[in-house]
Amino acid sequence: MGTLLEVKHLNKHFNVASGTLFAVDNVSFSIDEGNTLGIVGESGCGKSTLGRAILRLHEPTSGRVIFDGMDVTSFNDEEMRQMRRHMQIIFQDPYSSLNPRLTISQSIEEPLRVFQKYMGDRERKARVEELMELVGLSARSYNAYPHEFDGGRRQRVVIARTLAVNPKFVVCDEPVSALDVSVQAQILNLMVDLREKMGLTYIFISHDLSVVRYISDNVGVMYMGQMVEFASKKDIFDDPAHPYTHALMSAIPSIEVGRRRMILKGEIVSPINPKPGCRFSARCPFVKEVCVARDVPIEEIAPGHYCACARHKEIKGLPFVYAN
Ligand SMILES: Nc1ncnc2c1ncn2[C@@H]1O[C@H](COP(=O)(O)OP(=O)(O)OP(=O)(O)O)[C@@H](O)[C@H]1O
Ligand SMILES: [Mg+2]
Structure with a gap:
């Protein structure tokens, strides 16, 4: 299976009254044909903006999107209109x-x-x-x-409308979040069936980690516009490297008695004119000078496992700061 989508150093910045809002900040990844990439992260971290920027529903500020070997960021309006047939999006709210x-x-x-x-x-x-x-x-x-x-x-x-013209790739932006829990599983199963039948490739955006765990091959974790960890589903859920991913995982509801949750301290830093350094440093229990001195690029820490944490080696295996 070849690569269907490559996103390279994608940026989407919005000019707002108080400065520049880095909604998508230097995001790179790729997806193989037939695979599903789950995107997780808390509200406002840039998941929807990333999905829209890939389809150029929001014009990227910079960076490239290579789809099926073609640089769609260089396409003119008519070329892009034709391309949309192959690249579709499903939104959260089927009512609107x-x-x-x-x-x-x-x-x-x-x-x-x-x-x-x-x-x-x-x-x-x-x-x-x-x-x-x-x-x-x-x-x-x-x-x-x-x-x-x-x-x-x-x-x-x-x-049905999305699939009418046989797209190859669909961005699914919280497609089941607005539905009753009882029908969520039916729609998810349908989407998995259709993926197999039609050889579809998905980006599946969700704040619900159990949904992402069910449907994804790889998972990307976003924090304040940046991709802070990207790996196979197994690595993200069983061997997370970034402290923020740990925090997300520990927040998964569990029936285990006495399961502990990581409580994040510190303020969420604004994505408007962010300071250099790791965006998560203000809330991270492991923060040191190295984290705030300069930006922390995402790097491959094991085959196929990418993480943007300056201290990922030192903190591996350390107990996290938990509270009951
Ligand atoms: N058109 C816009 N103009 C200015 N700022 C915007 C615009 N669209 C999004 N933003 C900002 O970009 C950031 C990312 O928003 P986005 O909607 O992509 O987040 P999200 O991860 O999809 O959140 P949610 O989980 O709530 O859907 C937020 O700070 C948001 O306020
Ligand atoms: Mg959204």
Whole structure:
């Protein structure tokens, strides 16, 4: 399996009243075809901005996005419009992603009308029916409107519309977070099935670590716009190297009695005009001079395992600061 997506030194900065906000700050990684990269990190760390910058829904400030061997950051508007057929995005809220005035079938056929203009009416109808079946929607819903559907079925419609033009790559931005817990698993299973059937490659953004653990091959941990750790799912969950990843992991709800949680002290530093040094240093129990003196680049600490911590070797195996 070859590399499908390469992100190189991607930056997305926003100019805000009090300065420059580093929403995505020098992020690099790659994804192999057919794999799923989970992206985790707390609210505001830049997960959605990263997803949008890759698709150029937010124009990157700098850096490159290489998709299927092509530098899409150099594409003009028309080239990018054509490329979107292969690079899609699913958002969290299936309520606002569907036009309430269109029937389910009209929503699903919209991308076909845009990208496959020469498709005849009968062929298009057959394709819509095929897609509805693929995502588990009954043919009886063909003329239904979104308000007649619950969140789970709406997200199925969104998925059918997303897959209508056979994309290779989908950014899934919290696709199950707005759904009832009881339907989350159904939609997740559907997304896994479709990935296998259609050979899809996903970036799967979620704040829910159990969801990420279920669906991902590799996981990237973001903190204040930066990727602080990137590794196989196994390494991230079983052998995390960055203190922030440890903190995230210890916050996973557990039925173990007396499980201890890491309490993060210190303030969250603003992503506006950040000072040099590790962004996590203000909250890190292991902070030393070396952490604040200069930026800490992400480096490969073991094959396929990347971490941005100046002290990762010294702190390996040390007990973390826990509180009950
Ligand atoms: N259009 C914008 N203009 C200015 N700042 C923005 C804009 N979009 C996002 N930001 C800022 O960029 C940072 C990253 O936001 P982003 O939405 O990517 O975070 P996130 O990790 O997706 O958070 P959440 O988990 O809440 O969805 C935040 O500080 C946010 O306020
Ligand atoms: Mg988001």
